[in-house]
Amino acid sequence: MKKVVTVTLGSSKQDFEFKTQFLGQSFSVRRMGADQDTGKAWELMRRQQATADAIGLGEIPDHYQVGLRTVINKETQRLLNVVTRVPVTTGATLRRLLQVRAVRYVQKELGHYFNNNLVLFLSGMRNYDMAVAMSDYTKNLSFADALFQTGAPTMLGSLDQLELYAKGSKYMLQGKSGQILEAAMAGFKNRMVADVVAKSHVIVGTFAELKAVSNATNLEGKTIITSAVDDERLAFFTKCKVNLVIDVSPKLFPEVVGINTIEAMILAKLEKPQEEVSDDDFDEILNELDIKPRLLHPTGKFRNIRRFAFVIHPLSQNYIRNAFPIPKSTPKFVMDKVETFAAHMPPMVYCKMCNIISPNGAEAEGWLISVGGTPKEMLSRSPEFTYRRLLQASKMAEKMGAQIMGLGAFTKVVGDAGVTVARRSTLPITTGNSYSASGALWAAADAMRRMGLLKVNTHNKKVAAKTMVIGASGSIGSVSARLLAMSFDEVYLAGRTLSKLDELKASILKETPDAKVFTTIDYNDLLADMDMIVTSTSGAGKEILDIMRVKPGCVITDVARPLDLPASDVAKRPDVLVIESGEIDLPTKVKGLKSIGLPPNVVYACLAETIVLALEGRFEVFTVGRDTEWEKVKEIYKLGLKHGMKLAAISGVNGVFSDEAIAKVVTLAKKARLTWKDGGAAKAVKPVAEKAAGTKTPAKAPAKAATKAPVKPAVKKVDATPAKKTTATKTAAKPVAKKAPAKKAVAAPVAAKKAVAKKAAPRKAVATA
Numbered sequence: 001m002k003k004v005v006t007v008t009l010g011s012s013k014q015d016f017e018f019k020t021q022f023l024g025q026s027f028s029v030r031r032m033g034a035d036q037d038t039g040k041a042w043e044l045m046r047r048q049q050a051t052a053d054a055i056g057l058g059e060i061p062d063h064y065q066v067g068l069r070t071v072i073n074k075e076t077q078r079l080l081n082v083v084t085r086v087p088v089t090t091g092a093t094l095r096r097l098l099q100v101r102a103v104r105y106v107q108k109e110l111g112h113y114f115n116n117n118l119v120l121f122l123s124g125m126r127n128y129d130m131a132v133a134m135s136d137y138t139k140n141l142s143f144a145d146a147l148f149q150t151g152a153p154t155m156l157g158s159l160d161q162l163e164l165y166a167k168g169s170k171y172m173l174q175g176k177s178g179q180i181l182e183a184a185m186a187g188f189k190n191r192m193v194a195d196v197v198a199k200s201h202v203i204v205g206t207f208a209e210l211k212a213v214s215n216a217t218n219l220e221g222k223t224i225i226t227s228a229v230d231d232e233r234l235a236f237f238t239k240c241k242v243n244l245v246i247d248v249s250p251k252l253f254p255e256v257v258g259i260n261t262i263e264a265m266i267l268a269k270l271e272k273p274q275e276e277v278s279d280d281d282f283d284e285i286l287n288e289l290d291i292k293p294r295l296l297h298p299t300g301k302f303r304n305i306r307r308f309a310f311v312i313h314p315l316s317q318n319y320i321r322n323a324f325p326i327p328k329s330t331p332k333f334v335m336d337k338v339e340t341f342a343a344h345m346p347p348m349v350y351c352k353m354c355n356i357i358s359p360n361g362a363e364a365e366g367w368l369i370s371v372g373g374t375p376k377e378m379l380s381r382s383p384e385f386t387y388r389r390l391l392q393a394s395k396m397a398e399k400m401g402a403q404i405m406g407l408g409a410f411t412k413v414v415g416d417a418g419v420t421v422a423r424r425s426t427l428p429i430t431t432g433n434s435y436s437a438s439g440a441l442w443a444a445a446d447a448m449r450r451m452g453l454l455k456v457n458t459h460n461k462k463v464a465a466k467t468m469v470i471g472a473s474g475s476i477g478s479v480s481a482r483l484l485a486m487s488f489d490e491v492y493l494a495g496r497t498l499s500k501l502d503e504l505k506a507s508i509l510k511e512t513p514d515a516k517v518f519t520t521i522d523y524n525d526l527l528a529d530m531d532m533i534v535t536s537t538s539g540a541g542k543e544i545l546d547i548m549r550v551k552p553g554c555v556i557t558d559v560a561r562p563l564d565l566p567a568s569d570v571a572k573r574p575d576v577l578v579i580e581s582g583e584i585d586l587p588t589k590v591k592g593l594k595s596i597g598l599p600p601n602v603v604y605a606c607l608a609e610t611i612v613l614a615l616e617g618r619f620e621v622f623t624v625g626r627d628t629e630w631e632k633v634k635e636i637y638k639l640g641l642k643h644g645m646k647l648a649a650i651s652g653v654n655g656v657f658s659d660e661a662i663a664k665v666v667t668l669a670k671k672a673r674l675t676w677k678d679g680g681a682a683k684a685v686k687p688v689a690e691k692a693a694g695t696k697t698p699a700k701a702p703a704k705a706a707t708k709a710p711v712k713p714a715v716k717k718v719d720a721t722p723a724k725k726t727t728a729t730k731t732a733a734k735p736v737a738k739k740a741p742a743k744k745a746v747a748a749p750v751a752a753k754k755a756v757a758k759k760a761a762p763r764k765a766v767a768t769a
Helices: 038-048 074-081 092-109 128-134 145-150 159-172 175-183 186-199 207-213 231-239 259-270 279-289 317-323 332-343 375-379 383-400 419-424 433-451 475-487 498-511 524-529 567-572 605-616 630-642 659-673 685-692 703-707 711-720 727-739 742-747 750-768
Strands: 002-008 017-022 025-033 054-058 064-066 069-071 119-121 141-143 202-204 223-226 244-247 294-296 305-312 348-357 363-370 405-407 463-470 488-494 516-520 532-535 555-558 577-579 581-585 646-652
Touching (some): 002 038, 025 259, 038 054, 038 074, 054 259, 064 128, 064 159, 092 128, 092 223, 092 279, 119 128, 119 186, 141 159, 145 159, 145 186, 186 207, 207 223, 207 231, 305 605, 317 332, 363 605, 405 605, 433 475, 433 532, 433 555, 433 577, 433 605, 433 630, 433 646, 433 659, 463 524, 475 488, 475 498, 475 532, 475 630, 488 498, 605 630
Parallel strands (some): 002 025, 002 054, 119 202, 202 223, 305 363, 305 405, 463 488, 463 532, 488 516, 532 555, 555 577
Antiparallel strands (some): 017 025, 064 069, 244 294, 348 363
16 A cells, blocks of 8 residues: 655644545555644654655645746755655646646636636746646736735736746845745735736636635636635635636545645656656546546536627717717817717727626626717728727727627728728627628518518418518628528519629529529619518618609618618608618626617627627637628527527617507508509509519610600500500600601591500500510
8 A cells, every 4th residue: 555645834624544546556645734834844744754655745835937947946845855765746747737737628618718818827937837728718817926926016917928027036036035025015915916806707826825815705706726625615715706616636535635645646656756757647647537627616506708899889970979978059060070089089998788698508798899980980081990990999808808899880891891800800700790681681570570461371381572682692682682582472682783693593592492583683663562672782872772662561671781771761751661670689687788779688680699609609700791601690590599689679760660650650551552653653563573583684764765756666566565554654645645746746637646646655665664
């Protein structure tokens, strides 16, 4: 039987002795506390080497290596030197390996857990290897070494600073003067570090260090990385409401033993001194034992909190006036100056959102960061102007601990729609366009259901309606078209390039073979026959459609940013429902969210995408650029449902539509349909729609040219094609009759003149079609 003794500077009241099997060998393990008396520890180690096979030294500063420099603790070395007959160790080698393994294990097991966390090392030099491992996942590392050892009221903020400090401390902190400096102002130092603890997400240290810097609240919700957590220590962490304790030392025996004890047992088994056992030897043993860190939840409920940031900005001067105490009577030329000044302001935190909890237990919190530029200011400058402010916001979010950042409103439209920002930012970026497309169509489907003007076919479960996507070849437009093809009878793809529309049509028919899909580059004549229209262009203020030609009761979903339909156009048609977006209701009552122009607990779909990705732990570039991927739209919709997101509201130019507002649109639409005529002309939509169904649609003949058409050819044409009585026929007849030569009109019989006029009218209808 091998005998291992651990001498520790801890309390002798916690001494124990037990027998166990380890690595196929019988062991007797004994703990002997020296009660913080190094003299007593020295004597215990001197005596126990006579009977022990290996000795461990615990609760004393280790030797450690920082960068290329090895730091030797003189007191530790003095105690180790007393043992000459058997292997002796502080457990430094095994502790270093277990710390790195613990970081890697938790990062994988809990899903990117340390990504961009604010991590505080109470001793960076002692935990240097763990800090190096942690730097693979976050740059937000801080070290309290300089404050504890010199009293300097600052934290080391990087591995480079830690290595530089380690080099200088060799000369600064040697001898008695260094010990006095380290012991001085303990209360001041602990209070300073306690403030940093409160702002950190992860704290690394020994139990004694943690206890010294803790207070009633600063450890609440934190993650602690330490070792040798027994019942007494766990009770302390429970009292402090710590979220997660990562114990790097495994519990292999009934008693909790320190890492120095485990390393001493390995040395006793191998019968080798510590310097003759390599890292590979230790790793092989750890793999054989399948050793993993202990993940302890002191409060009984683990909160896996992920963090996000989202960029917002004022949409107009009114938003700036509402955000700051600017009088409404301020002259416009002054507000123009204020608007320009705001565009140059650095990003600022608007608010912090907390308590976003998914039904599956994931939790998110995040910051809304405001940049000052309005769309007008952004468009008047080069994209680089906006890029710089977004990258400033990204750095701000990174320092606060955000793990992903979303771009809201016009910031996701400028330049290359997030591609450059994603490439330059150290945080993953998403524009939210995938969920915006999904949310807008989700809202449109809900609006049509609430309006009750359409029916669902019983045989194929599709809505008996005609739909159109204007800008169908664009990213969101193509996605919208795919979704509509699954749910509606007919889908018309409208755009500027017929070849692209035909490619999209072929792709849709592969996915939805039973869909009826048509393409057109001349869509205005089709508007009067559409039950739903989706606009998704990059028109940036250009007239996209003539809203006066839209069918009463039509639902128009404007997913373009900037919007395709100005408020002035929307106001002309109170019998048409124009939707700008589908807003999302968060799964729990959010805390800290200031007004963003929506009801409480409701957010825009692009913000919801950022939140969903955070809840899922998907810290990756998800939606950027102008080619929104169909697969990602489906994926984010499913992830949203998984995390409890619901369609909350349907919004238009005047805000959220109430049930009363939708009912009013329906009433006006039903009344208007009784006398509806497309711009005063009868609907000739059917023949136009049939042409749109082909691969090409001829351009509409100019109206003036049609009115000047000669009478004779018109009559011949009509002889071959039966005339169709329409309102257009009647209106077209008058100008043709007026163009007839005066003398011939007088000479001709009245009946003949009437026949010519009557037969000339269909020529007008044919030319228009």
